[in-house]
Amino acid sequence: MDVAIIHQKVIWIILGMGMVTYIPRWFPLVLLSRRNLPKWLVEWLNLIPAAILSALLLPELVTNGLPRHLSLWQPELWVAIPTFIFALKTKSLGGTVVIGMALFWLVQTIM
Amino acid sequence: MQNSGIKTSILQGLTAAWPICLGYIPIGIAFGVLAQKAGLYPIEIMLMSILVYAGSSQFIAVSMLSTGAGAVSIVITTFAVNLRHLLMSSSLAVFMGNTTRKKLSLFAYGVTDESFAVNHTRFSQKIWSLDKALVVNHTANITWVVSSIIGGYGGRFIHAGTFGIDYALTAMFICLLIFQLKGRYYVITAVIAGGAAVILSLIIPGSSYIILASIFAATTVLGIKKWMLR
Numbered sequence: 198m199d200v201a202i203i204h205q206k207v208i209w210i211i212l213g214m215g216m217v218t219y220i221p222r223w224f225p226l227v228l229l230s231r232r233n234l235p236k237w238l239v240e241w242l243n244l245i246p247a248a249i250l251s252a253l254l255l256p257e258l259v260t261n262g263l264p265r266h267l268s269l270w271q272p273e274l275w276v277a278i279p280t281f282i283f284a285l286k287t288k289s290l291g292g293t294v295v296i297g298m299a300l301f302w303l304v305q306t307i308m
Numbered sequence: 309m310q311n312s313g314i315k316t317s318i319l320q321g322l323t324a325a326w327p328i329c330l331g332y333i334p335i336g337i338a339f340g341v342l343a344q345k346a347g348l349y350p351i352e353i354m355l356m357s358i359l360v361y362a363g364s365s366q367f368i369a370v371s372m373l374s375t376g377a378g379a380v381s382i383v384i385t386t387f388a389v390n391l392r393h394l395l396m397s398s399s400l401a402v403f404m405g406n407t408t409r410k411k412l413s414l415f416a417y418g419v420t421d422e423s424f425a426v427n428h429t430r431f432s433q434k435i436w437s438l439d440k441a442l443v444v445n446h447t448a449n450i451t452w453v454v455s456s457i458i459g460g461y462g463g464r465f466i467h468a469g470t471f472g473i474d475y476a477l478t479a480m481f482i483c484l485l486i487f488q489l490k491g492r493y494y495v496i497t498a499v500i501a502g503g504a505a506v507i508l509s510l511i512i513p514g515s516s517y518i519i520l521a522s523i524f525a526a527t528t529v530l531g532i533k534k535w536m537l538r
Contacts, residue, residue: 206379207352213383214369215359221387221394223416230404230412241530245399246428247488248501248522249392253421254481255502256509256517265509276475277482284483290426294327297479302472 272304314439321443324430328422328444329451331477332363336452339366340459346374353460357453362420364515365389366456385514392519396424403431407438418445422477425484432490493529501525 234242258277261268280297287293336357343353348370360366365386372382397419404412415438423445430436489495501521508517 203347204349204352207348207373208355210369210373210379210382211352211356211359213379214356214365214386217383217387218360218362218365218390218393219417221391222397222419223413225394225398226401226404226412226416226419227409229398229401231406234402237530237534239402240533241526242399242402243432244494244497244526244529245395245522246425247485247494247498248525249395249421249518250425250481250485250488251498251502252505252518252521252525254478254485256505257478257481259506260509264513267506267510273475273478277478280479280482281486284479284486288483288486290327290480290483293483294330294476294479297475297482298472300472301475301479305472 272301272308276300276304317437317439318443321440322447324426324440325444325447327476327480328426328448330473331422331480332448332451333455334473335363335477336455337459339363339370340456340461342367342459343370343456344460346370348373348460350457350460354453354457357456360386361417361449361452362386362390362393363452389515392421392515392522393419393424395519395522396421396428400424400428400431403428403436404438411438411442415442415445418442418449420448422480423448425481429484429487493533496532497525497529500528 256265258271258274259267259269261271261273276297279300280293283296284293339357340353343356343366344350348356356366356369360369368389369382369386372385397416400415400419404415423441427436427441427444431441485498489498501524504524505517505521508521
């Protein structure tokens, strides 16, 4: 393909991606705010952050590769344990990030 | 007085945003490098980071582009990968109160996994405002865009893995998860979601496991709660 045509395609892809990414971000905010939601929905939405964070985090810690497979002997998991304890004790976001990075770096350097 | 209010918002927003930025820098640079290797011009890298602003889907799009995938399939994949923001925006909507649609639309632009977690934590502690949340979103956004452009120009020279920076976002999620564990039901939700996510991520390709596991866990726990209170 001609270079100019490829880059025209890239621009269309970027525009399309932008649109389909923005709509799910925008729609619930405009639809659901300024409105009295039923109690069960508020309770359900309250549980969502804990669910999402755990669903994002845990596979990162115990799986690896493409296609994904279980991998329990990786620094991601073992560094997570002291990082978790540190976060639990201090409740400091910045501190946890620094400690997590330092431990991960240490483990990677040793291994 | 108005002025010092703005100053406070900016200061508190920046304080909340820095762990996100620390995590976005290496990922943004890595994205820029890959995008440049896939043949994108720096201007296109910048445009994608501005218009899409969703890390994992940008990585996927670039790797699909380099394998010659069609435009439609790239856009559909992006939609599927980023659909999880629907849940995050719904969850944030509870805190929006009376505000203009214009401001909501601006806020919606900056909803990512990380900004959502940081802002939601503070909103539910009742120490947050939409203005502070907007500072968080846009600081993170600028960091992402600039990092990806840097990656596009000269990321080859930056060594991956330096100072454990790859672990910044993981460590942040660990701490943010702890903030969310505000009681028994939250802990049960996290355990179910985490377990379901691991199992689903091993079975189904892609990232739909995040949204599926989250909905499953929240619905199950709400069911248990209603059943116990009957």
